[in-house]
Amino acid sequence: xxxxxxTIITPSYNSESTIESTCVSIQSLVSNGAEHIIVDSYSxxxxxxxxxxxxxxxxxxxxxxxxxxxxxxxxxxxxxxITYINSDDLLHAHEILKLxxxxxxxxxxxxxxxxxxxxxVKLFSRRSAxxxxxxxxxxxxxxxxxxxxxxxxxxFDRIGPFDTSYRYSADMDFILNAIYSGATFYKTNSLxxxxxxxxxxxxxxxxxxxxxxxxxxxxxLINKFNLKTNFLSKYVSRLIRYIYNLDLxxxxxxxxx
Numbered sequence: 001x002x003x004x005x006x007t008i009i010t011p012s013y014n015s016e017s018t019i020e021s022t023c024v025s026i027q028s029l030v031s032n033g034a035e036h037i038i039v040d041s042y043s044x045x046x047x048x049x050x051x052x053x054x055x056x057x058x059x060x061x062x063x064x065x066x067x068x069x070x071x072x073x074x075x076x077x078x079x080x081x082i083t084y085i086n087s088d089d090l091l092h093a094h095e096i097l098k099l100x101x102x103x104x105x106x107x108x109x110x111x112x113x114x115x116x117x118x119x120x121v122k123l124f125s126r127r128s129a130x131x132x133x134x135x136x137x138x139x140x141x142x143x144x145x146x147x148x149x150x151x152x153x154x155x156f157d158r159i160g161p162f163d164t165s166y167r168y169s170a171d172m173d174f175i176l177n178a179i180y181s182g183a184t185f186y187k188t189n190s191l192x193x194x195x196x197x198x199x200x201x202x203x204x205x206x207x208x209x210x211x212x213x214x215x216x217x218x219x220x221l222i223n224k225f226n227l228k229t230n231f232l233s234k235y236v237s238r239l240i241r242y243i244y245n246l247d248l249x250x251x252x253x254x255x256x257x
Contacts, residue, residue, distance in 0.1 A: 003033035004100070006150065007077035008085060011061075011069035013041040015087035016050060018196065021120060023054040025090040025194075030055050032097065035079055038087075039069040047087070067162040067170040074156060083150045088201065090116070090194040091148060099188060107183035108151040108175075110144045111192035118198050127245055131185040138179045139222065139229050140237040142172040142214065148192020149175075155183055166217065168210035173217045180225040 008026055012019060023036070030036050036056045040048055041063035051058055059076060061069045070084050081103055085091050095111070103109045112127045129143035137143045149171075159177045162170040179185075199205075222229060 004029060004097075005080045006034040007074070007079040007082050007153075008034055008036045008091070009070050009073035009077070009082065010036065010038045010085055010087050011041070011066045011073070012038055012043060012047050012051070012087035013063055014043045014045045014047060016043075016046040018088035019047050020050050020053075022085060022087050022090060023051060023056065025093060026085070027054060028093040029091065029096060035077065037073045037076060039073040041069060065164045065167060067164045067166070071161040071164070074153070074161070077153065080153055081150050082153055082156060083148065085147060085193065088196045088198065089147055090120075090196070092190070092192050092194070095188075095190040095192055096148065096150070098190070102186050102188070103150050105184075106186040107155045108144075108149065108178055109186045109188065110149045111188040111190045113145045113147045114191050114194045116194045116196050118196065120194075120196075122194070123197065125191060125248060127189075127248075128187065129241070129244065131187040133240060134179045134185060136233070137237045137240060138176050139218065139227050140234050141241065142169075142175060143179075144175045145193070145195070146171040146175075147195050151178070159183075166213050168206070169213040169217060172214060173221075176217065176221050180221060180227065 006029065008029065010022060026036055036054070038051050038056050038058045039061050040051070040058060041061055048058060059073060061072045073084070074082055099109060110128055112125060114125045115123045117123055126145065128145050129137050134143050155178060159181050160174060163173050164170065166173055221227065
């Protein structure tokens with residue numbers, strides 16, 4: 001990935017309190033050649049003004065579905081590799097820079113993430129599933145965290161775009177489609193991003209509604225790819241998820257909902 005042949009997409013709307021920290025977290029990637037596209041949904045606050053302080057491409061897309069904005073940004077990207085990060089989350093650029101030789105050898109690279117509070121203080125960490133288990137555990141839960149996930153534009157063109165019939169979980173739909181379409185994966189044990197927990201964020205405000213999309217997506221893909229599932233395997237997958245994070249659970253850093 002010479003000269004960071006990477007586009008970073010950030011959808012935004014009225015994110016003046018967090019967009020600066022997001023842009024700062026990306027800045028060393030931009031300095032190494034990455035392209036940062038902010039797709040703003042006509043913010044009425046200082047979001048765009050703050051974003052313009054950084055080396056960003058700023059596009060506009062109507063407010064509505066976040067994944068429509070991400071698809072729009074990817075459509076305008078000029079690079080071979082893609083990632084996206086929401087305007088209140090962070091990328092761990094120093095870890096991504098270490099992985100330049102790895103990303104070109106797979107369709108999708110992913111890692112672990114931390115959870116932070118509104119002030120950016122780390123609360124706990126979570127591990128994505130190892131690549132060898134993706135095919136199995138993906139039938140029962142989303143095994144890959146989106147923050148820091150980097151995928152080839154070629155993969156997106158083959159299995160994408162993000163399905164905008166989903167308001168909260170189109171990333172899960174994309175990830176599972178990649179798994180069962182035969183994409184290649186590389187898992188790093190590094191923390192590649194941070195997810196900010198806030199009472200005002202969409203996934204917190206509408207958690208109960210969001211939870212309805214996961215089973216619909218899984219069942220769709222089970223039917224599409226003729227995947228076998230059973231009661232025992234479901235609980236084995238849950239056990240794997242807990243064991244893989246056991247040390248974090250013991251430390252009290254992980255909360256599974």
